[in-house]
Amino acid sequence: MIETRIKQAINTIKEDNKKALDDISKSFTEVKTHIIALKKCFDTSKEEISKLTIKLNEVISDNTKQTELWNELTYKEDDHKKNVITSIQSLQHELRNSQRCNNSKMNDIEQILNTLPRMSTPLNQNEGTGIPNTQVLDIENSQLKNEFSTSFHNLEPTMGQALLKEVPKLKEWPHFSGEGEHDHMSFIRGIDMIKEEFELPDRLVTARFNTLFTKSAHRWFKVETAFESSKFNADKDKALPWFCQQKDRLTALYCMSEFMIHRKILRQCGGDLEHAVKSRTTEQSSAEDIINILEEVTTRTRIGSSRVNFKAKFNTPWKDSVDKNPKESSNNV
Structure with missing residues (x-):
């Protein structure tokens, strides 16, 4: 009985040892796979780091080249300024x-x-002029x-x-x-x-x-010169094309609000015409409103035209009485 028990214990110990060895071998294989994966990650990270270092070196070299070019340009500019100053000083x-x-x-x-002598009589070349030699x-x-x-x-x-x-x-x-x-x-x-x-x-x-x-x-x-030289003339220009052309010029030149563009264009009308249009518009007036008002003012009142004929008739009571009764006026006199 004792021998059988001893054998059974030995067998169980062997089985336990075998299981332990199997577990150890499995853990070793897992560790080995983990080590291989870590090695691969390390290799890839090493390659990426090398690429990044190469790019960083390229950027540093480009920056050094740019700084060298900038230094050369500044040196040339300073040299040119010195030459200009020296030439100007030499001219002065x-x-x-x-x-x-x-x-x-x-x-x-x-x-x-x-040192020339002062003669009391004029020279021969000045005879007949009446101007003394002095x-x-x-x-x-x-x-x-x-x-x-x-x-x-x-x-x-x-x-x-x-x-x-x-x-x-x-x-x-x-x-x-x-x-x-x-x-x-x-x-x-x-x-x-x-x-x-x-x-x-x-x-x-x-x-x-x-x-x-x-x-x-x-x-x-x-x-800019085209805008400044284009003054509105009611005899030659039409309101719509002139206003649109001036607005296109201003929008191409400056970044202004629509109200400021309209005011700057109206300054090119000048004098009475500018005042007449401004008094009929507000800050909220659109370009169409201003064009219509400009056309209305120029056609009805002829403000801004160089061919305005004023034919005023002044009818006074004295003139009417003289024209109607010339005989009575003469008798009264």
């Missing part, structure tokens, strides 16, 4: 030297004129002073032409395209610098805008 120095030369020439001429010398002296005048604001035409030749050509002036983000600031500064250095009048600077404006800025300038 040349102008001052020319003024000094003219001053010295004028002083020499005055000294020569002062007055002739004074006139010549004043003419020479005017000829060699060195005041910059009171220059002679020849001197003004010489100074205008020193002004930079249009190719060297700053141009404005209207397509950059802040290029209008550099354009304004360049124009102001040239205007101040050469003391150019505003009329001469604005006359060059048609050439200095390029691309979209040139188109904007043409539309």
Whole structure:
């Protein structure tokens, strides 16, 4: 009996050990599969990290290139500004030297004129004119002073032409395209610098805008000048096409409310016509309302027309009595 029990216990122990070994082997296989999966995830993450590092290096290299280009551009811009300033200073120095030369020439001429003898009788070439020789010398002296005048604001035409030749050509002036983000600031500064250095009048600077404006800025300038030059004339223009064309120009140029667009267009009518239309409209009036009012005012009252004929008849009691009874009026007199 004891032996059988011992054998049964041994068998149960063996079975338990076998089950434990089977469980251990299963757990080892599961751990092995988990390790393989983790290895795959690590490999994929490693590849992604390597790709990200490559992209990051590319971005860093691009940024370095852009910074280098920006530094080059700023250096070139500073160099160009320095060259412009030096050229302008040299031109100013040349102008001052020319003024000094003219001053010295004028002083020499005055000294020569002062050393000339003062005759009491006129010369042969001045006979019959009745002008003494001293007055002739004074006139010549004043003419020479005017000829060699060195005041910059009171220059002679020849001197003004010489100074205008020193002004930079249009190719060297700053141009404005209207397509950059802040290029209008550099354009304004360049124009102001040239205007101040050469003391150019505003009329001469604005006359060059048609050439200095390029691309979209040139188109904007043409539309702006077309709007400003188009004044409403009741004899030539019709209200509907003129108003629509002006509105299209303003909407292409500015971002304004409809009320401000209408007010800006009515300013082109001018004077009495503008007042007549404004007094008949409100802020809520549409473009159709304004066009109808404009047509009504121009057709009925002829305001804004250059061919208005006023034929007023003034009937006074005195005139009526004279016209009706001329005999009675003469007898009373």
